[in-house]
Amino acid sequence: MKLELRGITKRFPGVVANDNVNLALNTGEVLSLIGENGAGKSTLMSVLYGMYKPDEGQIVIDGTDLVFASPADAIGAGIGMVHQHFMLVPVFTVAENVVLGVEPTGALGKLNIDEARRMVREISDKYNLDLDPDAVIEDLPVGVQQRVEIVKVLLRDAKVVVFDEPTAVLTPSEIIEFFEIVKTLVSAGRGVVFITHKLKEALNIADRIAVLRRGKVVGEVDPKTATESQIAEMMVGRPVQLTVDKNSAKTGDVVLKVTDLTVLDADGRTHVENVSFEVCAGEIVGIAGVQGNGQTELVEALTGLRKATRGVIDLDGKDLTHSNPRERHQMGMAHIPEDRQRQGLVGGLSVAENLVLTRYHDDQFSHGVYVDWEAANAVAETLITEYDIRTPNKETGVGTLSGGNQQKVIVARELSRDLRLTIAAQPTRGVDVGSIEYIHSRIVKERDAGTAVLIVSTELEEVMALSDRLLVMYRGKVVAELDPKKVTPMEVGLYMAGSRPDSAVSA
Amino acid sequence: MSTTEVVAPLLSLEQKRRSRNVGLSLIFLALVSAFFLSARPGDAGFKLVESFTLVLPAQPFAQALAVVLGALGAVQLYRGFGKWTNVVLAFATAMFVVGFLAWATSGGSFNLTGMLQDTVTRSVPITLGAIAGILCERSGIINIAIEGQLLGGAFAGAVLGSLYGPWVGVLGAMAIGVGLSALLAVFSIRFKVDQVIVGFAINFFSLGLTSFLSQRVLTPYPEYNIVKPFTPYAVPLLSDIPVIGVALFTQTYFVYISVIAVVLTTWFMYRTRWGLRTRAIGEYPQAAGTLGVDVLKLRYRNVWIAGAIAGLGGAWWPIGTVGRFDQNITNGRGFIALAAVIFGRWHPVGALTAALVFGLAEAIQLKMSNLDTGIPSEFLLMAPYIVTLVVVAGFVGRSRAPKAAGQAYDASK
């Protein structure tokens, strides 16, 4: 089978997401589609999967023009997709999720769940995926959930499998396993589209690499001959610095001290278990770990968004275990949240209003019951210039800005005051390269000014490059404390997966 | 590395608070029994069958009840019943209701079987309305419009029932229910209007239109508003069982139909392809959509079915009971049905249970107004609403609603 995208153009109000894109894929090969956030990769794949209708262009399979009105059509044409956000019903079992849409049934549409189990087991065994058909999705780690997604695609006998940023949720060793699965798929005569923004991985697995920038294919390179910096330059349109520029840390007194912290959710599930660590002034401590191993809950407990079930949190020697978020904020804690749309910003409010979202009650901005909007607007103007926030004006709705500029609004708001501790969760998720560089430099600058910094990121490269000290979380526990200069990503990855390399000394 | 000895499993603060609330509720009921229910001496007679009356000495019973409830409450506060909490709570509540009835009837007697029969009868529109709610919400559509669908069904049932007989009335009611739910479907699915807002608008539309037509047409032409209602049908053999035979098996078709509806909905929801897909689109429609399930079509279809069932529930008023339509005859039962959906945790059997509780509250209130209890009837009339409030606030605060309920589905997201 040969799949071709010819002249695909997709416009949204104000943006051309895909601009005359041409791509071709044969079965039996891996095409990597690479580009930075917002380059139009996901849009292109949504077009291919029948979720968007292209404004122009055709999808051609083996020479015939096809129109996909819905994913059903795409599935019928032999295309399968593993989405970046897993399309799994959390309360269903593995078997139920896998057969959804192609259910084996008896009379009156009665579900034949035994048959569904058998189907899952068969594929799972064939590709060595090790799945329990009766496990409920929400109890499974993300790595396993991804294998469920793969089974879904295989059950529908997809000839072309599209993986959208599949490695974002995996540990280095899981990534290697994942690549093995990809190789098996290819050798079984299927084609694979591998969407990523990680250069190393693309070079590692792809037969061809297509680079997307601002909706256009800017070139195709051969992974055997291309270099990382060459591709990075194609992606961004200018030379890119691939490492974080920083001096060694001048560590001061302990600022944050966490002792035996345990966090349970309302249903009694443990998310953080007996976690203890310290962060000193002038150092960056990173927390690595696969998504869903308690980092979110840890950050929420540290910032007061979630109650600690047990344990003590000290800031500068003061116990703030029971303080609310505002009190912690006023004690000099800044929080860059992991989900800027959901937590960090109010999309319906203006840039200026968002720039004072956590500070409108300070004396600087409020007199009695009034908000001093003049003062707030003045500060907003300054911050927009200082942090290079690209916005038409300060009254613009923050929801209309690009991801990078939205993140800069948060960074500007949180870092533009005297701080003792900065907690940044996924500070560069979904952000363009220019903004990533800028945000990283800001964080390092903050450290050099003597602030204690805690970085939580599932991007292992990022957290290793930024941190002076590295903690690894696995199933709610801190399983290792490492020096990022002395370990390899592979070793950290083993800790992230819950195993202990013999050579390293555990904390 | 030191490990602390863990004796009891660690509980989150929410769990602790919930557990404490249950304990305090039990203690509260115990106190009411001790100081209020045991204040009236005399025997309470509950007539079960023509020849047999169960006699309960009200005062000793209330005292015993106080002791039992107090003990249960103490145990709950001290260590908690864990997974048995709900069972204990249900038992305690049931015993408390018996104690309350004994208190109210002390020195007299009343027909318990009749009250049970009344309970079942009155639960019909609530059950059917709740099933309509469940079908919609399980598919991701909030149905606030149950009230309007019931009312529309009642009107159509009355008019068509008067003209062509009760069965045509029932079918007409279902058709009107479908019509009104089609409005809900089109507005919320096609035009992506906020579902609560459309629901409300439909309630008003239905209230306004039925009132308008009732004044403009039914008042001058009363022949359009006189139905011959169904009479109770005694199921052979089963209706001869004492107490239960009367309460469950000597009822109008509506009762039997609603029980069948509960059974069928449960079976289809949890055992079939349709059910799997329905639950999927209410929980995470994107997951179903990306697998080629036509989310919108399934939502349309389920909302229509729900409308038919709600319309059927509406027909209960003219065809199951009074034989005519009056303005706003449903009087908020649709909202009680909505509460039953939540109370019953989006499960048909749970909803049936909730509907029976509400039916019981109504039946008790009717009986109480015949007994001289000193409680103003207005307070008894409030009972169903208080029950709902307590239940929603106290015990289902953290129940798990279908995740996607209330959100419009956009295939491209």
Added chain:
Amino acid sequence: MKNLFNKFGERLNRVSSMKLTLLAVLSALIVGAFIIIVSDVDNLRDGDVLGAVSTVGSAYWALVVGSFGSLRAISNTINSSTPLILCGVSVAIAFKAGLFNIGATGQMLAGGMTSLWVGFAMDGPGYVQVPLAILAGAIGGAVFGAIPGILKARTGAHEVITTIMLNNMAAFFILWLLKTDLFQREDRTDPISKLVSAEGRLPRLFGFMDGRADLIAHVGFIVALGAVLAYWWFLKKTTTGFEFRAYGLNADAATYAGMHVKRLTVLSMMFAGGFAGLAGAAEVLGTYGYASTNFAGNIGFDAIAIALLGQSSPLGTFFAAILFGALQAGGRQMQTNSDVPIDLIIVLRALIVMFIAAPLLVKTIWRTKNATIAAGQTFRGWGS
């Protein structure tokens, strides 16, 4: 230059949103006309379709005459609008904080009863009693309104359910209250309250015109205007107003930003209850001078439609309430003049809400372009 362009864009948007509102009203009237025609059994039986159509003409004409056709009609419109404005603001302020206040009816009953008590228990002087009674109404409504707020903040019980239940409970409670010795009128056996003392009545707006007892509009309208102004000031200028807006648009972000969202939940329902309580006070002290069981009528529910129609903005809510008040006043005239039951007004209001809430539909029907209304999503799921 760019700034100017943006401002122009905004203006354009506002114009088209106005246009959309008018089209929605027009659509509702057309459907209403259809309903009048098909329900005209007398004329249709005789095959007189034209007769049925002419009923529509006389009915709608009566709507206009009855609402704005004379000083008396205008006074009636003002009188009908007064509680609608206050309850509209009640629902709107809760919407702003992301809460759906279906409980305006109950809050209005609560506020009406507390103000009534001050109204008959005191006997002047008016300049003390009237403000005191109005204040009592606001407090009564606020206290009752706080209940669903507290329930939501403490247990997560959804306000849609709790406010509906509280409405019903309030109705029965007042039925009982009106039969107690404290409230029941001395010589009556039915549930009807004592009369507000003459000094305690709200002065009539047109009191300066001698011999026009038919001009019933009262000072409550001024209170309503004040409420709209206060609402505007609150949203634009105060820190709590800012918190309401942030919380309403994104509850998670508000929590993150350190706002005390539980406090905001209670506060917003309290404010909502306070405004609805004022509506109760205005009706009891102004329009009726006593309380019967259903003095709140459907006003609390109409208020939902009004807040939606006005997109919860102060000015929008005000004009929507005037429109609904005019429909109410005109509806009475319509019922007298043309035999078309006033219940048609309920249908019209429901239709207006549907058409307003579905801009896409109106656009399709009327083929307008580029009109946008942010109806927004009011419902955030049943979750805790």
